[in-house]
Amino acid sequence: MKTIKKIGKDTYKVIVHFNENATETMQDKLKRIMFKEMEHESNEKNNGID
Template structure:
């Protein structure tokens, strides 16, 4: 059960039911952003990979 609701230009909300819990996620967009969504996701994934790599290095010390 997913409902996508586009409000004003400031955001989008969606609801998803998982088990007996309903989650509502609201996404807001910065109209002045200089970073694309692809750039942002790439940055987040690279940061996570570096973090995991650093954790593995610590395991060998």
């Protein structure tokens, strides 16, 4: 899948690919990524890192 978007003078091309044998849904994948990021941010705050 490919998307091309022009914003002002810049043109962005995004190519997306999926593993056809994947067992994880896109929703599950996004949840996993968001929870991991939230955990990372929480750990940084607990360690005094801003």
